[in-house]
Amino acid sequence: MNRRGSGCLKDGPGVIGRNCRRVDGIAKVKGSAFFAADRKIDGMLLARVLRSRVPHAVLNKIDARSALEVPGVVAVYTASDIPGENRVGIIVKDEPVLVDDRIRRVGDALALVVAESEEALAAALPAIKVWYEELPGIFSPAQAMAGGAPAIHGQGNIQSVTRIVKGDADSALKEARVVISRRYTTQMVEHAYLEPEAGLAAVEDGQVTIWASTQNPHYDRREVARVLGIGQNRVRVVQAPTGGGFGGKLDISVQCLLGLAAWKSGRPVRMVYSREESMEFSPKRHPCVIDYTSACDGDGRLLAVKVKIVGDTGAYASYGPATLKRAAVHASGPYQVPNVFIEAYCVYTNNPTAGAMRGFGVPQVAFAHESQMDLLAGALGLDPFTIRLRNCFQPGSATATGQRLIQSVGIGQTIEQARAGAVQLGVLGGKR
Amino acid sequence: MLQPFNYHQPSSMEEALSLMATLPGPKKVLAGGTDLVPALRRGELSPAHVVSLKQLAEMREIKIKEGRVHIGALVTFSQLAEFRPFRGPHNLLAEAALQVGGPQIRSQGTIGGNIVNASPAGDLLPPLVALEAEVRLCRAGGERVLPLDEFLKGLGRTCIEQEEILTEAVFPVLPGQAASSFVKLGRRNSLAISRISMAAILVPGATGIIEEARLALGAVAPKPVRVPRAEALLKGRRPDPSLLEEAVTAVAETVAATLGDRPSAPYKKVAVRGVAREALIKAAPQFGCKL
Amino acid sequence: MKPFRFTATINGRPVDLPVNPHRRLLDVIRDDLGLTGTKEGCGEGECGACTVLLNGRPVNACLVLAPEAAGCEITTIEGVAPEGGLHPIQEAFLEAGAVQCGYCTPGMILAAKALLDKDLSPTDQAIKTAVSGNLCRCTGYIKIIEAVRLAAAKLSGEGDAV
Incomplete structure (x- = not known):
């Protein structure tokens, strides 16, 4: 097997069909790639966030006077220190940088401590006094959608609804040979990128520069500018080498807090999350409850699907509306279905925020539509490959949303090859 | 970051024991540190003194x-x-x-x-x-x-x-003809905490019968448990697949009784059979052979 | 709490500095010595990103109190490459495409080095065991195993035979 790269230019120009070395490869194998937590600037301060231990509460007061007396502590910032807008979010601006009114989940940022040393931070955090009035929490979308449930964000807990309607699914169900209805539930998943979130910010000549572990520097820049109330031309975000993201570093983590700390203190500030903090604070894969009804004729050809997807986006929307939209668009799978009725709800709860993670809602629905295909095949005594091949997209097929697929429709070929491979490996009989 | 403590690195056992006798306040002995250091980091332990055994080469x-x-x-x-x-x-x-x-x-x-x-x-x-x-x-x-x-x-x-x-x-020391094995079931092969484990020692006699059997299970009770019923059942008999199944059943029954209605019981009661089977066959391959 | 005199050899150079005994070897390496190639992924000994060699054996620097490493020979990723070049293991990681985000890479390379320093013709199982204490979340394990195999061949002078 020849996998060895010889460098792109050795055998002439161009990179197609050649093994290429990563541009950052040498630094990474030597340990000289500077990730955000590896950076240091003289006179740099360190920062850490005081986070909520309760999932739902009205925040009354924060008293940081004792924390400020801890030797080495430079400042403690709270919501009132934010010069610009205290709400961020890629789609909906609903998440405070530092809580000003209501705590909506465990892990919400309440105060930011800036100090000369880790020791000072460790001593200061427990010295901050917080007064709050705990509210009953909502921990499932069903609870959140029920009549009379308290609204986590003011206007009801359903953040967004996506509906896809094609043909007449209800009528088609009546004519079907086999109808199968099941509920599928999927769990929350943490990305657990190996590098916890980290960043470093410095202010020079009225411009703030932030080096961060991020997947989204342009968005970060816009948010930092809004939060600081300054023009985007005065904010520079540099993506440091990023130790994995998988969608989880598309949202704001340390960027706005560091921007605030550097802006207010005038000194460089670094913040590095512990693994625990990363796990607690970072967005997750949306847990979903999927009610799925599939109907097919006697040959196993799909006639209709009816799908209701409820995704728990937790305390803040993050990428939730887009994730649930994507789940809806893909809910009928890589199959031609003439009649479709799909509804996807993105719902607020007091759970950890869910956001982007590899596949954006599609893995959740894939679990459901593929399980359904197996059940339909079983009901008709068909081989699981056969039923898929009978239904899968071909060039010229139309998707549930009406997109006409003209080329590069490889699903049928893929299924055939997977079957051949499985037979070859001896993990499958040769039957069709 | 770890909470500060006083660190001692005695150079002899006498010194170490005298420190343990005289140091005031909570103290912890430090050996390899793979459990102690994370516990200190998480603040689960906050000893005033840590006594390192690093220098006690013996x-x-x-x-x-x-x-x-x-x-x-x-x-x-x-x-x-x-x-x-x-x-x-x-x-x-x-x-x-x-x-x-x-x-x-x-x-x-x-x-x-x-x-x-x-x-x-x-x-x-x-x-x-x-x-x-x-x-x-x-x-x-x-x-x-x-x-x-x-x-x-x-x-x-x-x-x-x-x-x-x-x-x-x-x-x-075990007799020269003894054989032993250890099988662990974790959620993955590495860096996994044992869900169930079993250690087996079999001492064969001259005629191929099992003269002595000792079985100990881990992670099914607050501490390891021996399985006297299965041990007695094996004693004096020749290892073969049917004896294996008898022994496995005895182990599984012991585990069921030990676990009671703990949440993990339904899983462990079944899984332990595989662990026991594997451990016994590793210690005596005849358990796995059809005669 | 009095500082402990930390003397050791790091990457072939003697170091002698006072450290507070509650600091971890990882903190001393990264903060006091500025050798930031050693990464902290979990602080619990689960991920292996902070792997360094202590007298030739791989350890998690996050689980070692600094004074416990006093008197030891310590190798970090910065001590692997010869001056101005790359170690064959580092070459192999690049050639096999075993580097993705790069955060696990230093630990993986040191875990591989601990193996290859003792065994130049490891079985695949030995390679897997050697890196079993290191997590890669980009899930490039196949290529990492290939890289270690390739490095073994390079080190035993069969660099082109793989």
């Missing part, structure tokens, strides 16, 4: 003398796994040591730490219980030797006193 040795194996408390998992004399009848110890954590943990973690930590899932504990090991506890001006089974009191609890240091584990 505790890093494995010795076999007068029919007994002495394993110093600072012997690491790697050392156990690589100790040649443990390739024979005592290979259950090497096998168990190789199943602990990953290579990094095995380089640092010690047998003494594994014992004193007293985790129900401690990987070396079932083999040591099956070996009928004793532990030596030293204090300034005295020592005591206790059977390991008596020393372990349950989840994270032992009968070590504040001023004592566990210096070694000792057990009688």
Whole structure:
């Protein structure tokens, strides 16, 4: 097997069909790639966030006077220190940088401590006094959608609804040979990128520069500018080498807090999350409850699907509306279905925020539509490959949303090859 | 970051024991640190003093003398796994040591730490219980030797006193014809905490019958449990597939009784059968052969 | 709490500095010595990103109190490459495409080095065991194993035979 790269230019120009070395490869194998937590600037301060231990509460007061007396502590910032807008979010601006009114989940940022040393931070955090009035929490979308449930964000807990309607699914169900209805539930998943979130910010000549572990520097820049109330031309975000993201570093983590700390203190500030903090604070894969009804004729050809997807986006929307939209668009799978009725709800709860993670809602629905295909095949005594091949997209097929697929429709070929491979490996009989 | 503490690195056992006797306030002995350091970081422990055994080289040795194996408390998992004399009848110890954590943990973690930590899932504990090991506890001006089974009191609890240091584990050498095995079931192969483990020692007699059987299970109770019913059933019989199934059933029944209605019971009651089957076949391949 | 005099050899150079005994070897390496190639992924000994060699054996620097490493020979990722070049293991990681986000890479390379320093013709199982204490969340394990195999061949002078 020849996998060895010889460098792109050795055998002439161009990179197609050649093994290429990563541009950052040498630094990474030597340990000289500077990730955000590896950076240091003289006179740099360190920062850490005081986070909520309760999932739902009205925040009354924060008293940081004792924390400020801890030797080495430079400042403690709270919501009132934010010069610009205290709400961020890629789609909906609903998440405070530092809580000003209501705590909506465990892990919400309440105060930011800036100090000369880790020791000072460790001593200061427990010295901050917080007064709050705990509210009953909502921990499932069903609870959140029920009549009379308290609204986590003011206007009801359903953040967004996506509906896809094609043909007449209800009528088609009546004519079907086999109808199968099941509920599928999927769990929350943490990305657990190996590098916890980290960043470093410095202010020079009225411009703030932030080096961060991020997947989204342009968005970060816009948010930092809004939060600081300054023009985007005065904010520079540099993506440091990023130790994995998988969608989880598309949202704001340390960027706005560091921007605030550097802006207010005038000194460089670094913040590095512990693994625990990363796990607690970072967005997750949306847990979903999927009610799925599939109907097919006697040959196993799909006639209709009816799908209701409820995704728990937790305390803040993050990428939730887009994730649930994507789940809806893909809910009928890589199959031609003439009649479709799909509804996807993105719902607020007091759970950890869910956001982007590899596949954006599609893995959740894939679990459901593929399980359904197996059940339909079983009901008709068909081989699981056969039923898929009978239904899968071909060039010229139309998707549930009406997109006409003209080329590069490889699903049928893929299924055939997977079957051949499985037979070859001896993990499958040769039957069709 | 860890909370500060006073650190001591005594250069002799006498000095270590005298520190343990005289230092005021809560203190912890530091061996490999693979459990202690994260506990300190998480703030689960906040001792005023940490007494490191680093310089006590005599505790890093494995010795076999007068029919007994002495394993110093600072012997690491790697050392156990690589100790040649443990390739024979005592290979259950090497096998168990190789199943602990990953290579990094095995380089640092010690047998003494594994014992004193007293985790129900401690990987070396079932083999040591099956070996009928004793532990030596030293204090300034005295020592005591206790059977390991008596020393372990349950989840994270032992009968070590504040001023004592566990210096070694000792057990009688197994007869040359004995065979042993250790099987662990974790959620993955590496860096996994034992869900169930089993250590087996079989001593065959001259005619191929099992003269003595010792079985110890881990992670099904607050401390390792022997399985007297299965041991008695095996004794005096010849290993074959039908005896295997009888023994496996006896083990599974013991586990069911031990676990009661704990949440893990439905899973472990079934899974233990596979663990027991594998451990017995590893110790005596005849269990797996159709005659 | 009085500082401990930390003397050791790091990457072949003697170091002698006072450290507070509650600091981890990882903190001393990264903060006091500025050798930031050693990464902290979990602080619990689960991920292996902080792997360094202590007298030739791989350890998690997050689980070692600094004074416990006093007197030892310590190798970090910065001590692997010869001056101005790359170690064959580092070459192999690049050639096999075993580097993705790069955060696990230093630990993986040191875990591989601990193996290859003792065994130049490891089985695949030995390679897997050697890196079993290191997590890669980009899930490039296949290529990492290929890289270690390739490095073994390079080191035993069969660099082109793989």
